[in-house]
Amino acid sequence: MTIETITKRTAPSRTNDPEGTKRNIIEVATKEFAQNGLSGARIDEIAAKTKSSKRMIYYYFGDKDGLYLKVLEDAYSRMRMTEAALDLEDLPPAEALAKLVRFTFDHHNGHEDFIRLVMIENIHHGEFLAKSSVIQKLNVTAIDAVRRLYGRGVEQGVFRAGLDPIEVHWQISALCFFNVSNRATFSQIFKRDLGSRKSLDSLREAVVEMVVRHLKAD
CATH class of the missing domain: 1.10.10.60 (Homeodomain-like)
Structure with a gap:
């Protein structure tokens, strides 16, 4: 043949x-x-x-694993591409941080499939994510953006020194992620629609305030 x-x-x-x-x-x-x-x-x-x-x-x-990995890479790529277009370098550090947090909150809220995919990949202990050089490079870029933003803030006396940019990224992600991942259970337990526009606006601004206050210098 x-x-x-x-x-x-x-x-x-x-x-x-x-x-x-x-x-x-x-x-x-x-x-x-x-x-x-x-x-x-x-x-x-x-x-x-x-x-x-x-x-x-x-x-x-x-095969199916290959398709699943490509789906993960696509989801992360689209998020990071949009994030990279925020032009954070042109804003004062505190404003840039607030913009990044708002973007992350709104992105996660508007992309439930992304949240579910990340949850599924955690069930698999990050096995497929670890195989992807694409996702590794994308997340290095994301941390570099936080590191530059935080560094500018420290240099200008706006942010306190001694924080870890990866932990800052983790804190932003955790607060914004939980808003989607646990919304259904919280809404049922406390009998409040946490997906309403009023609740989302309130939660988003609270998350922004918590992160900015955490970084601000005394």
Whole structure:
């Protein structure tokens, strides 16, 4: 059997737009993995909801694990790309920090699938995230942005010295993440709609105030 014959039998044949097809598969797979987890998601179901086939999905992504990893990389990439466009360097440190916290809060609130994917990956102890050089590089960039912002604040006497930028990033992420991950249980337990516009506005500004006060110099 020749290489040409093998290629004809394995290459996808139903698309003239491979990038568009991959984009469609990733979008559908994101919802499936977020809803059902890695073990519960089915390639057959993903194929049925896309403009592709099961064979095409395997051709582009290798297997279900490969598709799941690509979904994770895409979710982190889109967040970091939007975050990078905030132009924090042009703002005074305290204003830049407040803008970063508001962005993180609003991003997480508007991207529940991202939160669910991160929760699922934590169930897998970060196994797939650890395999991705893409995500590692993206998060180094995110920490560098926090480090530069914090450094400017310390130099100008706005922020107190001695804080760890990774811990600052963790604190921002934790407060904004919890707003989505635990909203349903909190709302049920305390009989208050914490997803209402009024509650979200109040929670967001409280998170901004807590983070900014934590960093501010005495």
